[in-house]
Amino acid sequence: MSKIIAVAGKGGTGKTTTAALIIRHLLKKGATPLLAMDADPNANLADSLGISVPDTIGSVLSDFMRKRAELPAGMTRQAYLDMKFHQILKEGKSLDMLVMGCPDGPGCYCAANSILKDYFENLSKNYPYIVVDNEAGMEHFSRKTAANIDTLIFCSNYSLKGLKTVTALSAMVDDLKINVKDRYLLVNRTPETLGQEFLDGIRDTGIPFLGHIVMDAEIEESEIKGISLIDLPDDSETVKKFEEILNNIIP
Numbered sequence: 001m002s003k004i005i006a007v008a009g010k011g012g013t014g015k016t017t018t019a020a021l022i023i024r025h026l027l028k029k030g031a032t033p034l035l036a037m038d039a040d041p042n043a044n045l046a047d048s049l050g051i052s053v054p055d056t057i058g059s060v061l062s063d064f065m066r067k068r069a070e071l072p073a074g075m076t077r078q079a080y081l082d083m084k085f086h087q088i089l090k091e092g093k094s095l096d097m098l099v100m101g102c103p104d105g106p107g108c109y110c111a112a113n114s115i116l117k118d119y120f121e122n123l124s125k126n127y128p129y130i131v132v133d134n135e136a137g138m139e140h141f142s143r144k145t146a147a148n149i150d151t152l153i154f155c156s157n158y159s160l161k162g163l164k165t166v167t168a169l170s171a172m173v174d175d176l177k178i179n180v181k182d183r184y185l186l187v188n189r190t191p192e193t194l195g196q197e198f199l200d201g202i203r204d205t206g207i208p209f210l211g212h213i214v215m216d217a218e219i220e221e222s223e224i225k226g227i228s229l230i231d232l233p234d235d236s237e238t239v240k241k242f243e244e245i246l247n248n249i250i251p
């Protein structure tokens, strides 16, 4: 059974950085083949992993809606979409990648989404771990792919407002009836020491706290220089902190 590890949180809180460093951790452990999934419509996980992914599930779905009447003779919608989804799955040596993107045309995508859900369910059997970078609300991921998540990590910035958002997102996950085994809180871009009010705020979320990632110039620089986070050195402060945190939850 594959384990789904998902990262969620509002914009700019470090979701993609976290997802990329979880992938780095799993690759180092040899927990492969691994599937990375970018479920954020403002997709940027591929960039952080140094992978180029030209097509998205969204573009396949839009294309399908436009050309429905012209499917190859004798081919079912399911067979056609399965083939197209498989064509855009970016396959690497130990890491494969799927980007959800966002369909851009009008129409009802329910039937296509249901085929996507089945495709994802079948595909997921090939991987011990699937790491998902989500949009804040997670509606798309839950509706189109999986309703079960093993580990959900909420990212927050260093603000009480950020923590309030996490509490709201966690409630939203329940409203969406997403089945989450373990949920955690991670705070990103912090000072070395967290203030007492903030620590109280963390406690008030009621979500188990994984730890905090200190503001790190090396991470900012990797982004600006377009260096893959997978290639960060083992002695990077952020990598070391992630290893410490992840060894506790993904030993």
Ligand SMILES: Nc1ncnc2c1ncn2[C@@H]1O[C@H](COP(=O)(O)OP(=O)(O)OP(=O)(O)O)[C@@H](O)[C@H]1O
Residues within 6 Å of the ligand: 009, 010, 011, 012, 013, 014, 015, 016, 017, 018, 040, 042, 044, 188, 189, 190, 213, 214, 215, 216, 217, 219, 220, 223, 238
């Ligand atoms: N610990 C850190 N120290 C310094 N910069 C960081 C740290 N973590 C993330 N960043 C930088 O902060 C920015 C936002 O991080 P990231 O892209 O991971 O957030 P996100 O939640 O995925 O954002 P978005 O919602 O835009 O997708 C990026 O430029 C990233 O390089």
Ligand SMILES: [Mg+2]
Residues within 6 Å of the ligand: 015, 016, 017, 040, 044, 045, 133
């Ligand atoms: Mg992101």
